[in-house]
Amino acid sequence: MKITRRSMLIGAAGVGAAAGAVGAVKLNWDGKSFVREGYVESAPVAPPGEASWMNWAGIERATPKQIAFPESLDALAETIRSAPGRVRPVGSGHSFTGLATTEDTLLMLNGLSGLIAYDAATGEAQFGAGTPLYQVSEELAAHGRAFDNQPDIDSQTLAGAFATATHGTGNDLPALHDNVTGFQMVTADGSLKDVTRASDPDLFEAGKVALGALGVMTSFTLRSVPAYRLKRTVTVEDSKTFLAGLEQAAAAHRNFEFYYFPHTGLVASIVHDLTDASPTEETATDDDEFLQGLKALRDQLGWAPWLRRSFARSEFPRGVIEERVNESRVLLSTVRPTRFIEMEYHLPRQRGPEMVERVMRKLDQRGDLYFPMEYRHIAPDTAWLSPFNAGPRASIAIHAAADERYDYFFTDFEPMYREAGGRPHWGKLHSLGRADLTELYPEYERFLAMREELDPKGKFLNAHLAKLFGVDFDA
Template identity: 55%
Template sequence: MAVSRRTMLLAGGAVVAGGVAIPTGRHLTWGGRDFTRADYNPDYPDAPAGEESWMNWSGVERATPQAINLPVSEDELSALIAGTNGRVRPFGSGHSFSGLVPSEGMMVDVSRLTGMKSIDAETGVAVFGAGTRLFQMATELAGVGRALPNLPDIDVQTLAGSFSTATHGTGETLTALHDHILGFRMVTANGDILDVTPESDADLFAAGRVSLGALGVMTQYMLRTVPAFNLRRTVWVERIETLMERAEDLAQQHRNFEFYYFPHTGYAAGISHDLHEGPITGKGETEDDSTLEELKALRNTVGWSPWLRRKIIGAALPKGVVEDVSDNSYKLLATTRPIKFNEMEYHLPRANGLKGLREVIAKLEQRKDVFFPMEVRLIAPDDAWLSPFNNGPSMSIAIHAAVDEPYDYFFSDIEPLHRANGGRPHWGKHHSLGRDELAALYPKFGDFMTLRREMDPAGKFLNPHLAKLFGEPFDA
């Protein structure tokens, strides 16, 4: 959703010129604030001699493992895992915000296990290496006239990372990505290579589709695909209250529907995608990054006055339809995000979704420093054991903070609201839940823990975060 910086500044100037009195003291005090959090560090951690250095995309998860290995084959990966008695954690793009990856033992990068291995021309069943990035998978499928039914909004994750954390797109009839898995190959803690399908091992298949990397290291996926298709995307701006009133109807009317709310503005951007036949326009250029810069600049300048901030943005934002384009599905559904952030995302039962959203908006707007848009999406249910969506239709609410700014309020202010509304956290996003809370949310959580212990009795694939999730002792 694009907002011209010139439009923003002109609107702001018009409001100020129109007689708005700005208390000089308050303005100067606010303008002198430093919004950077005290522990922010954009640099990789210093590794002791003989060790490696790693951090995730946002820089909050960091490690200095004894080794980072990049196996070029499944057999090499098997030998690496079988040959160590220490801890092992796999990683891909590092896009998870939670502590799933860090290890002080061995970390293995599966990005060499990549690309389309085969595709059945009749059934459309495709086999990909687990280290394949989403954008590579989508373009390779498009090259043979196929696609996944849906994609998330960011395309840099590996298949293993996406599936293992229940990454999803939006659409009330569309399931998360892992629901398109027909089978997978994995390397176990003792180095065995397993082919897993619902027929070969129903429990391991149900657990392994969303595994958190706790059962073994994935090497290959067999996926159900559909014929390639084009979409028409429409983006429009309207008041958040009217959009929420229409949200249920819009979800039924459109194949994909989501919306972004701009805190302290009263306005939201609705986004719909529908099947498109005929010529395409191409997706055009996006100005999302400049929009974020403008929202941040407005916060920095007049954030001390919620009324003035809302007045300026209300004058600057275009209203009604701001984008109407068509293109191949993967080009419209997923993008690369160059601006980094931290994120908390909870999936609420659909019946509590809008109630929970209103509570989150009210709580967020008690903070004058918030400016990053909130994202709201819809997801259909599936039956994977640790799928956040196996309890029925869900509404996903994601909040963000700039990569260098505080996000502690995610836990103190917002997470309790989600929990009160029956929410389940995205496995790859910030959350504070442990075994007891998760066991109460997931009927199959105990079964997953039992299976994990059977497959990895020594805890080779554990790290501190996973030990907390499963209530296991951990001695690094």
């Protein structure tokens, strides 16, 4: 969108001055700091002999005794067997929860990445578990193949994406882990297991979304589809008009999502449809610049909600603002240079339209917010811990800048999500524990029993998993 931080700053400042706002409300707002108390940008300083790690958002931080980079299956098995304490695998660190955090051994799978085998007859491909999604897409493209869908960020590793049920969007498109036809993993005793639906149907369904709790994944065999081209259309319009036709819009397009910009009454819908048209010329995106513009608008006019809304609606473009054609791997995922913090819940599809309106209203009630809200649809699958195994879901994600407050996620929004029967994204912030999750997931207790059988001494536990599983944890 051709709205820049500079134009927002200049325009909003002018509007504020024209309004003659010199009262206490504006002065108080101008002196406000939005940086949350205790925020630290850099990774923690590690004691001598230890390492330093933090996740992408910076809210999970650790100084593990070691960060291990095994280069082979044998080295991985030996690391797991010989590690004196707990072991936690980590991918790209893009989860916002404490799934990977440990003070013992942090396990990086960079050495177990890349294409291992490709079957031209079936289109199935085997990849190392540490392969980033963007690399998988590139490797598949070299064989004329593609994922049937992709998430909006593709820096995650396969193991991390599958472990947390990472997904894209589309009425008839399931989450990424539904493409898994087999996997290999090393268990807590160093044993190697090859798993398919035929060889062990229970472990197969439990392992596709396993939170890194059953073992360390080493490779996945995946379905692929012939490479395909998409047309991307981005449209900005009034939120009330858009919401009246939400279900019809979602059904009309292969991939469908929309963003709501708080305090504007405007949404941007993003749809993708199959096409044989030639690729259009690629231009640099300015999503990050636009986001900084929204922040500037909050900073300058947050003291006057009516003025903020009026200025935004006068300055934002309307109608179709972008049309692009390219390969699916180019259009479905984007780069997110601005770090943020996120909560995302997956609600029964029929509750989506009602709940998204409630969330939008709640966002507008808080003058300190500016990050867009994201809404997507996901088709069901059968993995035991998949948030989508109970039927079609609507996903609603809220965000905050990495350096700003996010406690209101839990007080203002999570209760609404839970009331609607929502299940949290495993890699994004939530407060649920064993009792809550057992109620939401029919196979949850079976999963916990399988975990105890495979890892009786809790080799792969950490504090976050202990809360999810309702077990004692002695760090």
